Amino acid sequence: MPTRRQLIQTAAAVAAGALGVSAQAQTVNRDRLLAIPGPGRVRAVLDTDTYNEIDDQYALAYALLSPERLALEAIYAAPFVNNRSKSAAEGMEKSYEEILTLLKFFSDVDKSIAHRGSDRFFGRKDRPVDSPAARDLIERAMKPGDDPLYVLTIGGPVNVSSAIMMEPKIKDKIVVVWLGGTPSYWPSASEFNLRQDVIASQVLFDSGVPLVVVPTKNVSEHLRTTVPELEQHLRGRSRIGDYLYGQFLQYFAVRMNRQGQSGPYPWSKVIWDISAVAWLNNPEWIPSEIVPSPVLTDDMRWESAPGRHNIRVANNVDRDAVFNDVFTRLATLSD
């Protein structure tokens, strides 16, 4: 007769074995989801702090104008705090309103595609923020089928990280494509999207969710454009092109004023957020590699640690190819 102690040891060994198998299955599934997506249409949602400056608007229009590649099922408003918003709730609400403003250009898109997101940031690591966006993402991700849902996240990742914590099973069903942070060789991890909510950003790197990161420094910051370029490729091509051009001019005027520039100045502006959409439209434009996930410290630095799972990280951008695609598609939206 086995003793009680032996029975407990056997049960523990079986449990550990099962855990090992499940961890292995999770790794196999993550590697499958991190593969470069093949041709054809993919399911996607867009998580955007739309009103924080003037680049999310391009990304949203770009996503909706890529229908042969992206089946865009939902758009989530993300919170932000900067000189355009004093609180997470205000930033999220302004983003939601900006999404609705942009959707007016798309008469064939149902407005119910837009969802409000988190009205606050993470206060503690174990307290996700419940929101209509997080709930919609969970419901959408858990639909039966093998096709992953690409979560294009172009703001602070509060909505998606909350959804991952509320229903960890979505990690087997989604791929998060996050525009944010810096390359892990950079001395600081700090950047606007990441520092909006450091805890939410840590969840992305620690949860094991299939993650594609498009860093800002030295990668998406290549995506700069200028007033003369937009005059040539955007202005007068479509109503939405004129809207985006107008926002760009306003932004330009404020910046020049702030810098005390009155004469001609070779100013350019990064349109960061189009990178996440561009990676799906053509992954060759934004080359990437599989690397162990870095650890994001509380004081916003990158550290390496043994035994970390893999993520995919972009390391370059073909700026001309991406803007050519963006401008061509924006010109196709008839009034």
Ligand SMILES: [Ca+2]
């Ligand atoms: Ca953004």
